[in-house]
Amino acid sequence: MNIIVHRGTQQIGGTCIELSTKNTRLLLDIGQELPPLNEDRIEPKMPLVKGLYHDDIKAVDAILVSHGHGDHIGLVEHVHPEIPIYIGEKALRIYNVTAQFTGRNEISNPVTYLVSGKELKIGDFSVTPYLVDHSGFDSYAFLIKAGGKFIAYTGDFREHGRKKPATGYFKKSIPSGIDALLIEGTMMSRINETVETEEEIEQKAFEFMSAKDKPIFVLQSSTNIDRLVGMYKAAKQSKRIFVIDIYTAHVLSQLQDSIPQPDKFKDIKVFYPRFLTNRMFETENGAKLMKRFNRFWIGKEELGNRNDFCMLIRGSMLYDLQGVGNLHGSGLIYSLWSGYRKTHKVKRLLDYASSISMEIIDLHTSGHASMETIQDVIDTCKPKKIIPVHTEEPELFAGKFPNAIVAKDGEAIIV
Ligand SMILES: [Zn+2]
Numbered sequence: 020m021n022i023i024v025h026r027g028t029q030q031i032g033g034t035c036i037e038l039s040t041k042n043t044r045l046l047l048d049i050g051q052e053l054p055p056l057n058e059d060r061i062e063p064k065m066p067l068v069k070g071l072y073h074d075d076i077k078a079v080d081a082i083l084v085s086h087g088h089g090d091h092i093g094l095v096e097h098v099h100p101e102i103p104i105y106i107g108e109k110a111l112r113i114y115n116v117t118a119q120f121t122g123r124n125e126i127s128n129p130v131t132y133l134v135s136g137k138e139l140k141i142g143d144f145s146v147t148p149y150l151v152d153h154s155g156f157d158s159y160a161f162l163i164k165a166g167g168k169f170i171a172y173t174g175d176f177r178e179h180g181r182k183k184p185a186t187g188y189f190k191k192s193i194p195s196g197i198d199a200l201l202i203e204g205t206m207m208s209r210i211n212e213t214v215e216t217e218e219e220i221e222q223k224a225f226e227f228m229s230a231k232d233k234p235i236f237v238l239q240s241s242t243n244i245d246r247l248v249g250m251y252k253a254a255k256q257s258k259r260i261f262v263i264d265i266y267t268a269h270v271l272s273q274l275q276d277s278i279p280q281p282d283k284f285k286d287i288k289v290f291y292p293r294f295l296t297n298r299m300f301e302t303e304n305g306a307k308l309m310k311r312f313n314r315f316w317i318g319k320e321e322l323g324n325r326n327d328f329c330m331l332i333r334g335s336m337l338y339d340l341q342g343v344g345n346l347h348g349s350g351l352i353y354s355l356w357s358g359y360r361k362t363h364k365v366k367r368l369l370d371y372a373s374s375i376s377m378e379i380i381d382l383h384t385s386g387h388a389s390m391e392t393i394q395d396v397i398d399t400c401k402p403k404k405i406i407p408v409h410t411e412e413p414e415l416f417a418g419k420f421p422n423a424i425v426a427k428d429g430e431a432i433i434v
């Protein structure tokens with residue numbers, strides 16, 4: 020089996036890995052690079068993969084998408100429309116609903132849903148996906164066999180979130196002495212970050228919310244469902260209604276009934292951010308999406324008159340925050356990676372919050388494997404070769420594990 024990491028040997032994000040035999044070519048992830056922190060977007064830079072794109076003669080047999088984060092799926096709209104895509108059902112649904120809100124195309128390629136533990140045959144390859152714990156919902160790792168060789172790809176994963184047992188099960192399922200382990204190493208360059216569990220974050224959020232008799236805002240990603248569930252539980256326990264925006268309401272409505280969502284949980288209200296609402300009403304489909312949850316609507320006037328709510332916000336919602344009066348002394352939970360504080364939208368929002376004396380606290384934990392988890396996976400499966408990906412520090416792997424390969428993007432590795 021041949022492995023080419025087209026992107027990811029020296030960087031976090033934009034992952035694209037090719038596996039091939041004589042007859043079959045598979046891709047693991049088709050990610051877009053993460054934009055620099057001071058910019059919202061980045062010009063898409065396509066990895067050089069023959070037979071992958073729209074205008075090529077199709078020569079890739081399948082793309083396995085580990086999860087729906089843009090740095091793993093972001094270039095999917097550029098691929099040849101006949102290449103089959105393998106992805107989790109919920110991950111696809113979140114991708115497609117987000118596409119409707121951002122003006123991207125939904126995925127129209129043939130799709131097969133990943134089912135944890137269920138083996139798939141793709142040409143020469145046998146692939147078994149395993150659900151893993153990650154900040155992106157419905158994320159998978161893979162065990163892959165071909166030509167008598169056995170490899171594993173972790174995707175993005177961790178073992179300190181709500182799906183910790185899933186990662187534990189994957190870990191135990193990797194055969195000992197496997198030929199190669201492709202493992203994410205995001206935290207190698209963030210080694211000083213504290214790694215708390217999602218339950219610890221939830222508990223601290225509850226303590227903060229229950230100690231205040233003013234509104235609480237939470238700055239977090241709408242698609243970090245583990246975190247959102249924790250914030251919902253903390254809000255409920257501290258007797259607050261939970262306010263989400265219309266986009267988040269649509270994301271949640273794609274998920275199973277046990278996940279908080281407006282029409283299944285009675286203490287959830289839906290806010291319509293000004294700029295998003297204006298843009299969505301420009302098209303017929305957009306207007307339809309906006310109306311779906313209007314019976315749960317809550318406006319800024321009502322919010323200005325209440326103290327008993329917890330509202331999720333994003334960096335783009337500064338205007339809306341300014342529109343809600345009476346916020347002096349309210350609370351803001353910063354629940355994103357600390358690096359995002361440098362982005363101009365987040366910075367502006369936090370500056371505004373400080374200027375009106377909101378109390379700001381940091382409550383966040385990484386979506387990625389801690390050093391301890393990485394060490395544990397490697398100790399458990401004792402791989403012959405370790406290929407670090409999704410990392411800025413492959414050399415740290417090599418320093419720690421003698422069988423780690425510091426590869427270059429585009430270089431063939433034979434296992
Ligand atoms: Zn990633």
Ligand SMILES: [Zn+2]
Pocket residue numbers: 086088153155175386
């Ligand atoms: Zn991810």
